[in-house]
Amino acid sequence: MAGIMIVDDDNYIRELIGALLKNEGFRIYEATDGRDALHKFTEVMPYLCIIDIMMPNMDGYELCRNIRKSHEDIPILMLTAKGEIRDKIKGFEGGIDDYLTKPFEASELILRVKALLRRYKIATSQTVQIGTITVDRNSYSVISEGQKKDIPMKEFELLFMLASTPGRTFTRDQLIEAIWGYDFEGNERTLDVHVNRLRERFPEELYRFKITTVRGLGYRLEVLQ
Structure with missing residues (x-):
């Protein structure tokens, strides 16, 4: 039984979320x-953690x-009444995986929690299946229809990071720091060039996934049905 921590200074919100998730079989802290x-x-x-932003002593961002x-x-789901784009950017840059604005629908909260837990299982693996390909970090190769396809290392790391948590939005800074390092002094366009190369190598109609630009934030990978 998966344990979920709810962090909120509002007793009613904690009790509400706790009751909803207990009904789904989760253990609550x-x-x-x-x-x-x-x-x-x-x-x-x-x-998994569900965290409010505005709290005494230590707010959600610092947590x-x-x-x-x-x-x-x-996985961290930020649940808050602060829905401005700048608040979302600050949250994603701080390490959250998803964002839900109050007031929220109970069914949406449950769906997001279950989706994050599925992604967490994928993220802890060194092999990720997306669309029609397998991304194998053990051999640093992409496998399609039984054939290995080698791609440049930076492109591979970018693809693996995006594919490990499909549906998660990564900010530009998160991707640049993870792939090129904190001391990267190149042009921001470097990230865009690598994303475009991946799009060209893996057209969505053939490989059943796409890398979506999230305006004002960064990128996310989406698996197509």
């Missing part, structure tokens, strides 16, 4: 603010940054 969450985190080691220092792969 609660924290009233960021400091409380960090104190409990290593003890309970949740599979996300602290979690990411030692737990890069645990």
Whole structure:
């Protein structure tokens, strides 16, 4: 049974989300603010965190940054009344995986939680299946119809990062820092060029996935039905 930590200073919200997720079979842990969450985190080691932004003592942004220092792969869903694009950018840059604005529909919250947990299982693997290809980090190759296809290393790392959590939006800064490093001094267009090369190598009508530009944020990979 997957454990989920709900971090919110609003008792009603914690109880509401807790009841919804318990009905789906999840084990629930609660924290009233960021400091409380960090104190409990290593003890309970949740599979996923649902975090509010505006909280006393330590807000959601700072909590996300602290979690990411030692737990890069645990999915984080930010649940907040702050729905402006600048708030979303700040959240994604801080390490969140998804964003849901209050008020929210119970069914959407449950669907997003389940989707994040599915992505987490994919992210912990060194082999990712997307569309009609397999991206294998053990051999640094892309496999399509039983045939290995080697691509340049930076393109491979970019594809693997996007494919590991399909549907997740990565900011430009997150992608550049992860693939080229914090001290990258090249042009921002480098990322765009690599994305366009991947699009050319893997046309969506043949490989059943696409890399979507999220205006004002960055990119995400979507698997086509």
